[in-house]
Amino acid sequence: MKLFLKIWRQLNASSKGEMVNYEIDGISEQMSFLEMLDLLNESLIQLGERVIEFDHDCREGICGQCGIMINGRAHGPLKHTTTCQLHMRSFKDGDTIYIEPFRAAAFPILRDLKINRKSFDAIITSGGYINAGTGQAPEANSIPITYEQSEAAFDTAACIGCGACVATCKNSSAALFTSAKVTHLSLLPQGQLEASKRVIAMVRQMDAEGFGSCSNTEACEVECPQDISVLSIAKMNYEYNKAVLLKK
Amino acid sequence: MKKIDSKIPEGPLADKWNNYKAKAKLVNPANRNKLSVIVVGTGLAGSSCAASLAEQGYNIKSFCFQDSPRRAHSVAAQGGVNASKNYKNDGDSTFRMFYDTIKGGDFRSREANVYRLAECSASLIDHAVAQGVPFAREYGGYLNNRSFGGVQVSRTFYARGQTGQQLLLGAYQSLLRQVNTGKVTMHTRHEMVELVVIDGKAKGIIARNLETGTLERHEADAVVLATGGYGKVYYLSTLAMGCNGSAIWRAHKKGAYMAGVSWIQFHPTCLPQHGENQSKLTLMSESLRNDGRIWVSKKVGDDRLPNSIPEEERDYYLERRYPAFGNLAPRDISSRAAKERIDAGFGAGAMKNAVYLDFSKAIIAQGVDKIKAKYSNLFSMYEKINGIDAYKEPMLISPAAHFTMGGLWVDYELMTTIPGLFALGEANFSDHGANRLGANSLLQACVDGYFIAPYTIPNYLSGELKTDKITTDHPAFAEAEIAARRQLDRFLNTKGKFSADYFHKKTGKLLYEKCGLSRSKENLEEAIISLKLLKESFEKDLLITGDDTLNSELEKAGRVADYIELAELMCHDALQREESCGAHFREEYQTTEGEAVRNDSDFCYVSAWEWKGAQQPPELYKEPLTFESVELAVRSYK
Numbered sequence: 001m002k003l004f005l006k007i008w009r010q011l012n013a014s015s016k017g018e019m020v021n022y023e024i025d026g027i028s029e030q031m032s033f034l035e036m037l038d039l040l041n042e043s044l045i046q047l048g049e050r051v052i053e054f055d056h057d058c059r060e061g062i063c064g065q066c067g068i069m070i071n072g073r074a075h076g077p078l079k080h081t082t083t084c085q086l087h088m089r090s091f092k093d094g095d096t097i098y099i100e101p102f103r104a105a106a107f108p109i110l111r112d113l114k115i116n117r118k119s120f121d122a123i124i125t126s127g128g129y130i131n132a133g134t135g136q137a138p139e140a141n142s143i144p145i146t147y148e149q150s151e152a153a154f155d156t157a158a159c160i161g162c163g164a165c166v167a168t169c170k171n172s173s174a175a176l177f178t179s180a181k182v183t184h185l186s187l188l189p190q191g192q193l194e195a196s197k198r199v200i201a202m203v204r205q206m207d208a209e210g211f212g213s214c215s216n217t218e219a220c221e222v223e224c225p226q227d228i229s230v231l232s233i234a235k236m237n238y239e240y241n242k243a244v245l246l247k248k
Numbered sequence: 249m250k251k252i253d254s255k256i257p258e259g260p261l262a263d264k265w266n267n268y269k270a271k272a273k274l275v276n277p278a279n280r281n282k283l284s285v286i287v288v289g290t291g292l293a294g295s296s297c298a299a300s301l302a303e304q305g306y307n308i309k310s311f312c313f314q315d316s317p318r319r320a321h322s323v324a325a326q327g328g329v330n331a332s333k334n335y336k337n338d339g340d341s342t343f344r345m346f347y348d349t350i351k352g353g354d355f356r357s358r359e360a361n362v363y364r365l366a367e368c369s370a371s372l373i374d375h376a377v378a379q380g381v382p383f384a385r386e387y388g389g390y391l392n393n394r395s396f397g398g399v400q401v402s403r404t405f406y407a408r409g410q411t412g413q414q415l416l417l418g419a420y421q422s423l424l425r426q427v428n429t430g431k432v433t434m435h436t437r438h439e440m441v442e443l444v445v446i447d448g449k450a451k452g453i454i455a456r457n458l459e460t461g462t463l464e465r466h467e468a469d470a471v472v473l474a475t476g477g478y479g480k481v482y483y484l485s486t487l488a489m490g491c492n493g494s495a496i497w498r499a500h501k502k503g504a505y506m507a508g509v510s511w512i513q514f515h516p517t518c519l520p521q522h523g524e525n526q527s528k529l530t531l532m533s534e535s536l537r538n539d540g541r542i543w544v545s546k547k548v549g550d551d552r553l554p555n556s557i558p559e560e561e562r563d564y565y566l567e568r569r570y571p572a573f574g575n576l577a578p579r580d581i582s583s584r585a586a587k588e589r590i591d592a593g594f595g596a597g598a599m600k601n602a603v604y605l606d607f608s609k610a611i612i613a614q615g616v617d618k619i620k621a622k623y624s625n626l627f628s629m630y631e632k633i634n635g636i637d638a639y640k641e642p643m644l645i646s647p648a649a650h651f652t653m654g655g656l657w658v659d660y661e662l663m664t665t666i667p668g669l670f671a672l673g674e675a676n677f678s679d680h681g682a683n684r685l686g687a688n689s690l691l692q693a694c695v696d697g698y699f700i701a702p703y704t705i706p707n708y709l710s711g712e713l714k715t716d717k718i719t720t721d722h723p724a725f726a727e728a729e730i731a732a733r734r735q736l737d738r739f740l741n742t743k744g745k746f747s748a749d750y751f752h753k754k755t756g757k758l759l760y761e762k763c764g765l766s767r768s769k770e771n772l773e774e775a776i777i778s779l780k781l782l783k784e785s786f787e788k789d790l791l792i793t794g795d796d797t798l799n800s801e802l803e804k805a806g807r808v809a810d811y812i813e814l815a816e817l818m819c820h821d822a823l824q825r826e827e828s829c830g831a832h833f834r835e836e837y838q839t840t841e842g843e844a845v846r847n848d849s850d851f852c853y854v855s856a857w858e859w860k861g862a863q864q865p866p867e868l869y870k871e872p873l874t875f876e877s878v879e880l881a882v883r884s885y886k
Contacts, residue, residue, distance in 0.1 A: 028525075030523060030634075039525050042749065045747045045791055050793050050799075051793060053799075058488040059489060060324060062413055064319060064323075118436065121317070121424060128424070130379055130421075131425065134299070134702065136378065138378070140373045140374045151385075154407065158413075185380050
């Protein structure tokens with residue numbers, strides 16, 4: 001198939017970007033979206049031009065490094081799919097596709113479609129863990145966890161940290177990302193002791209990184225590749241309010 | 249000539265690790281702040297090592313080429329992690345796990361290392377649970393297990409089909425916790441381009457900041473490479489696009505030996521290649537073989553759709569050749585059997601490069617709901633990629649390059665032949681012999697990083713307290729930086745006609761044909777010549793656009809340059825080893841029925857190779873393997 005692409009090109013964080021038109025032919029429907037971009041880059045190299053920079057790594061939907069706005073939707077038209085899992089059979093001959101980076105003040109653009117998501121690491125660094133040093137652990141089965149509890153914790157632990165939730169949110173809020181980790185750890189008995197301290201630190205860091213507030217539009221849940229529920233945001237708010245109220 | 253000493257501790261097998269720990273030298277807590285360690289790579293091995301050393305009080309500089317340490321490819325492991333907890337009361341023990349692993353590796357690994365791996369496995373599960381890793385549970389609240397290929401007990405712990413992701417997030421969180429304490433400095437989007445060796449010891453690295461292109465000098469008292477495997481040398485593989493062998497290869501060129509280089513595991517259940525522009529062969533979990541039957545048509549070049557090929561015209565070749573194990577034969581054997589059928593012209597699919605994995609019988613026997621409950625995520629992944637409903641039509645699968653048993657040669661302390669340079673996880677060669685068992689790779693990466701390196705690295709560091717501190721003004725840093733700069737300039741100035749990917753694909757195709765699932769003297773000799781020609785072509789025909797700032801093509805060029813050289817060493821290694829063992833199958837050494845023939849009298853050793861320069865063949869050193877606790881046996885799955 002033949003496609004008309006409008007792709008965001010931007011040299012660095014401080015320069016002004018623009019949409020640039022490209023045409024590409026000979027795309028088969030079995031190709032993945034990123035393989036289509038590989039092919040376009042190969043043709044740019046042959047023309048002596050700089051390639052389009054985009055982030056990707058595992059190409060099987062788990063590392064969370066890819067992430068592009070495709071026709072205005074994070075990771076493209078399919079639900080619960082990462083950009084790398086999107087295939088060209090979702091498009092048809094003659095389509096025009098708009099390709100842009102994830103946009104948020106806390107995700108500055110590095111070049112073209114590549115962004116900086118260090119703000120996510122900063123949120124985890126502020127407290128997104130259990131303080132268990134190597135060598136301190138008790139026998140694993142001494143901490144029984146019900147099947148339901150463990151599965152519920154897993155539902156949020158599955159977050160891949162791609163940032164689609166932020167890119168989709170009109171406020172660029174990182175509430176879904178932050179709440180996923182808060183919920184994962186606060187649902188488990190191992191994580192209870194530090195739950196209050198953790199949620200306060202993480203929420204403060206989230207605000208400090210320049211993410212917007214959550215206004216409950218639930219748009220993030222729709223685009224989340226791991227189908228993480230917005231109920232985790234409610235859980236985070238509950239944990240946060242409880243922590244603030246009970247703080248000594 | 250460097251001596252090759254594996255430094256196995258004295259004593260009976262079961263006491264060796266305790267003996268080592270009892271005698272290992274320590275560093276006083278007050279002195280640890282004076283010592284620093286560079287850890288390259290943030291997968292399970294790198295993150296766990298960096299976090300554990302930082303907890304002890306050492307200063308750590310951690311590097312990864314990805315945008316966050318959480319992206320490292322450990323994240324993609326699906327199935328599980330083995331541990332001899334014996335929670336199922338089904339006869340598991342440290343010795344049993346040790347034996348399964350050493351047999352699975354076709355008796356080409358060190359007894360002492362493998363025993364230690366099994367010994368430390370239980371602590372890993374304890375630690376991961378303490379970190380909050382949501383392993384599968386039974387309704388009573390205790391941990392659940394499942395069984396994996398090549399063993400007769402249930403010792404695999406799992407977190408849905410995302411065990412690697414959950415273990416990695418546990419290690420990543422421990423790492424960032426130490427970033428918060430200030431003991432770890434994180435350098436994301438940085439790639440190691442040179443190792444700095446001073447007075448024979450590893451003392452630092454040159455790293456390229458991939459956001460700006462700047463070359464940076466970093467010094468330390470020891471350097472750890474935990475950079476994963478090099479299976480991406482085949483281009484089409486189950487690995488992430490950025491996975492590379494550059495850090496270990498550059499260390500190799502500075503004097504670290506490489507061992508078991510050609511031992512590459514081909515995973516039997518991957519999605520086949522469908523076209524020339526494909527970038528990746530996605531893995532489908534091995535667990536599918538529990539209910540799926542593998543077959544091809546009995547007719548060469550059969551163009552019929554699978555569902556219109558009648559039962560009597562189907563060849564269930566694994567069941568036919570290995571009736572005892574059938575569709576659950578080990579990975580190396582299943583992959584080879586598939587290749588045999590495909591090469592003989594019985595392959596399925598548009599490119600005739602695949603075999604069928606058929607669930608129709610299981611669906612009739614168990615009902616579609618049961619199959620859905622077990623595999624729905626895999627079936628939907630298959631449909632996402634291929635647009636085919638595997639409940640109605642057999643899956644098409646094919647073997648793909650997956651895991652590298654080979655890597656940097658390390659002694660019992662995980663130290664390479666360069667003092668102060670350690671290699672952890674898949675980057676070293678140590679524990680899997682010639683074939684890795686399923687669910688042992690996550691284990692090895694974690695055990696190396698959490699439980700072994702935190703003893704062996706301080707043992708080395710204790711001697712470094714007294715040596716003079718080196719700064720990045722040392723001429724060795726300048727020299728290494730100039731070498732790195734020169735290479736980058738050369739890539740940018742070659743102005744040839746082919747992209748880095750072009751050369752990468754050529755290397756991969758050549759290896760699949762000549763040094764893949766089966767090898768022969770003739771093919772390997774041809775491959776060595778072809779790789780030399782490819783290298784010459786790379787040096788004059790490479791075309792890199794853009795400049796020396798943020799430039800993914802320039803990153804690729806460095807990795808491909810290393811892959812071409814590494815591929816040649818793989819062929820030398822495969823050529824020299826005149827036997828078939830594990831994943832290494834030499835066509836000359838097989839029975840009349842096509843089974844592998846190992847040669848214990850001549851090849852019961854580890855091949856460790858020294859780099860002698862681009863114009864010289866590598867030099868071989870042999871580390872004999874002695875077996876005191878097990879008897880060498882022929883692996884049979886018939």
